[in-house]
Amino acid sequence: MWEYTDKVKDHFMHPRNVGELKDANAIGETGSLNCGDALKLFLKVDENERIVDASFMTFGCASAVASSSALTEIIKGMTLDEAAKVTNGDIADYLGGLPKEKMHCSVMGKSALQKAIADYRGIQIMEKPGEMVCECFEVTDLEIIEAVKANGLETTEDVTNYLKAGGGCGKCLGRIEEVIASVKAEG
Amino acid sequence: MNVIYTDNNATTRVADEVIEEMLPFFGGFYGNPSSMHTFGDRVGKKIRQARQKVADLIHADPDEIIFTSCGTESDNSAIFSALNAHPDKKRIITSNVEHPAILNLFKYLRDKKGYDVVLVPVDKKGHLNLDLLYDSLSDDTAIVSLMWANNETGVIFPIPEIAEKVTEKGILFHTDAVQAAGKIPIDVKDAHVDMLSLSGHKIHAPKGIGVLYVKKGIKFFPYLIGGHQEKGRRGGTENTVSIIGLGKACELAAQQLPIMNTQVKELRDYLQNQLLEKIPSVSVNGDLENRLPNTLSIGFDAVEGESILLMLDKEGICASSGSACTSGSLDPSHVLMAMEVPFKSAHGTIRFSLSHYNTKEEMDHIVKTMVPAIETLRAMSPFWKDGKLV
Ligand SMILES: Cc1ncc(COP(=O)(O)O)c(C=O)c1O
Ligand code: FES
Numbered sequence: 001m002w003e004y005t006d007k008v009k010d011h012f013m014h015p016r017n018v019g020e021l022k023d024a025n026a027i028g029e030t031g032s033l034n035c036g037d038a039l040k041l042f043l044k045v046d047e048n049e050r051i052v053d054a055s056f057m058t059f060g061c062a063s064a065v066a067s068s069s070a071l072t073e074i075i076k077g078m079t080l081d082e083a084a085k086v087t088n089g090d091i092a093d094y095l096g097g098l099p100k101e102k103m104h105c106s107v108m109g110k111s112a113l114q115k116a117i118a119d120y121r122g123i124q125i126m127e128k129p130g131e132m133v134c135e136c137f138e139v140t141d142l143e144i145i146e147a148v149k150a151n152g153l154e155t156t157e158d159v160t161n162y163l164k165a166g167g168g169c170g171k172c173l174g175r176i177e178e179v180i181a182s183v184k185a186e187g
Numbered sequence: 188m189n190v191i192y193t194d195n196n197a198t199t200r201v202a203d204e205v206i207e208e209m210l211p212f213f214g215g216f217y218g219n220p221s222s223m224h225t226f227g228d229r230v231g232k233k234i235r236q237a238r239q240k241v242a243d244l245i246h247a248d249p250d251e252i253i254f255t256s257c258g259t260e261s262d263n264s265a266i267f268s269a270l271n272a273h274p275d276k277k278r279i280i281t282s283n284v285e286h287p288a289i290l291n292l293f294k295y296l297r298d299k300k301g302y303d304v305v306l307v308p309v310d311k312k313g314h315l316n317l318d319l320l321y322d323s324l325s326d327d328t329a330i331v332s333l334m335w336a337n338n339e340t341g342v343i344f345p346i347p348e349i350a351e352k353v354t355e356k357g358i359l360f361h362t363d364a365v366q367a368a369g370k371i372p373i374d375v376k377d378a379h380v381d382m383l384s385l386s387g388h389k390i391h392a393p394k395g396i397g398v399l400y401v402k403k404g405i406k407f408f409p410y411l412i413g414g415h416q417e418k419g420r421r422g423g424t425e426n427t428v429s430i431i432g433l434g435k436a437c438e439l440a441a442q443q444l445p446i447m448n449t450q451v452k453e454l455r456d457y458l459q460n461q462l463l464e465k466i467p468s469v470s471v472n473g474d475l476e477n478r479l480p481n482t483l484s485i486g487f488d489a490v491e492g493e494s495i496l497l498m499l500d501k502e503g504i505c506a507s508s509g510s511a512c513t514s515g516s517l518d519p520s521h522v523l524m525a526m527e528v529p530f531k532s533a534h535g536t537i538r539f540s541l542s543h544y545n546t547k548e549e550m551d552h553i554v555k556t557m558v559p560a561i562e563t564l565r566a567m568s569p570f571w572k573d574g575k576l577v
């Protein structure tokens with residue numbers, strides 16, 4: 001059994017803001033059925049770019065549900081600029097921490113939020129920049145570099161815990177190792 | 188809260204009769220079974236009896252029974268013995284749905300020791316591709332190891348038929364019968380197997396006791412080299428208490444085999460049919476016919492297994508999920524992937540594994556918990572809309 005904090009358990013058993021938001025004007029989706037978790041985030045944003053309401057639909061484990069629930073609570077009342085600064089670490093902190101193996105759940109929250117903000121602002125999120133490293137989970141080298149730098153990741157296992165990259169067929173593990181080494185080499 | 192235990196393929200409750208049998212040997216009867224004195228031989232005598240009972244369960248001779256520390260040790264010992272017996276042979280064959288005790292050992296032997304490992308695939312029902320298996324047999328093959336029954340799906344491989352074909356060619360054959368024992372009849376004489384693994388904690392004996400059957404005439408190379416215990420085939424002073432418990436457990440298992448295939452099977456089928464009837468978009472994994480009588484691997488579309496388990500846990504219901512939600516990989520288990528179970532239900536697969544301790548009331552409680560749990564999770568799922576998968 002995972003060691004979840006009481007906060008995670010509470011947000012799993014009693015998730016806040018579940019379901020489709022009928023008058024949402026921004027939607028961000030991430031993950032897939034194949035991945036094993038997915039999040040659809042709904043935002044209602046007013047003319048001052050303030051998030052007046054937020055809701056979610058999540059497919060995934062307890063920490064995925066709890067991370068989604070926490071995210072909606074965190075961002076309600078924020079402006080989009082403020083929300084854009086929310087990190088996956090903020091989501092995990094709000095829940096009193098997540099097991100290391102489950103950090104990707106909070107990463108999923110951040111990713112859906114970015115997409116929802118881009119959706120509201122009418123920004124086409126371009127094809128992901130960078131070179132595709134993990135095809136199973138669609139993770140690029142730039143994303144890995146960012147996660148390695150931001151979270152001080154050391155091993156391929158760390159990268160899998162954060163981004164899931166490498167957790168599927170595993171054929172990309174060698175490439176992930178190279179990317180980690182390149183970050184280390186940069187210093 | 189009452190615990191409803193339906194995770195018997197993970198481990199089982201130690202039977203009261205087994206505990207009773209073991210208790211004196213935790214206390215006053217602490218002698219060493221190898222000692223010359225009568226005090227030690229009181230334990231020695233009990234171990235001889237236990238060996239006989241274990242042998243009886245699988246129709247072996249007591250001399251063919253080696254006690255080990257667990258199923259994993261039995262599996263490892265069997266394979267290493269075969270490799271030592273045939274240092275010139277470089278091919279080893281197994282399936283891609285084995286327990287890690289075999290699968291990870293084979294991967295280690297491939298990656299670190301240069302063995303030519305053949306992983307025979309299974310089809311969608313979990314049946315082994317026998318043509319590929321037989322085609323892969325070569326003069327260079329040291330051993331074929333295949334599980335008798337799968338721990339996740341309960342699917343049964345036709346071991347007697349396979350073992351006959353393999354051993355006819357003079358190739359060693361080992362089977363991991365850890366899940367089969369106590370659930371379906373096992374007759375090693377009839378089945379042509381050279382080596383067979385058992386584990387105590389799956390048949391209502393304690394954890395940390397295993398058995399390796401080695402057929403008379405098969406050369407065995409010990410894995411633990413030490414004293415003369417187990418006729419020099421496994422060093423180390425015996426785990427006397429657990430061996431005595433295992434003997435009792437095997438005696439009970441033999442008696443209860445008919446119950447497994449009537450009462451327990453009926454309960455399993457009842458649970459299966461209730462879930463299929465009361466919840467939409469549900470599928471059972473593995474061949475419904477060639478399956479252990481106690482095992483139900485069942486997938487619920489558009490929801491994730493760990494979430495289901497936590498909802499069951501709240502009601503005191505113990506089961507397992509089909510996804511190895513570890514190390515960040517949310518991938519469904521290697522068994523479900525090997526069977527090409529679609530992701531939509533693989534991620535939402537739960538394994539219920541019953542024992543004779545379960546009751547119909549418990550099955551009803553599981554159904555009563557599952558129906559709203561799946562409803563709640565689907566109401567939350569972005570892949571579920573208007574009563575179906577989207
Ligand atoms: C098929 C199979 N083989 C081997 C084992 C390992 O047995 P043990 O836990 O006694 O090492 C298990 C149990 O987890 C199993 O299900
Ligand atoms: S390509 Fe990365 S895990 Fe399959």
